[in-house]
Amino acid sequence: MKIHIDTDLCSGHGRCYTIAPELFDADDVGYGVVKTPEVPDDLHDLARRAASNCPELAIRIDE
Template sequence: MKIAIDEDRCRGHGVCCTLCPEVFDLNDDGYSEVLTPEVPAEFEQTVRVAIAQCPERAIGEA
């Protein structure tokens, strides 16, 4: 599974970072970034939850 964040939609709520800090982090500007674009299998389910919970719908499969 590959993912990406639409930087135009992200507003820095950080829900994804809270749910899966192994894959997401906040950058210096306070917006989410993907640490691992190719999601390890053990985090796929958690990343799917993060995608569903993103208030701005900024995360998607690439």
């Protein structure tokens, strides 16, 4: 599984790195950045949860 943030859509709500700090991080002003682009098997659910809580629908998951 791969995760990707559409930086045109991300507006810095910070839900991804709050819900899944293993996979996402904040840049220096709070926009989301992918920390672990290749998601380990045991974090697939967490990745889906982060994506489904993004108010901008900015996270894409390639399974």
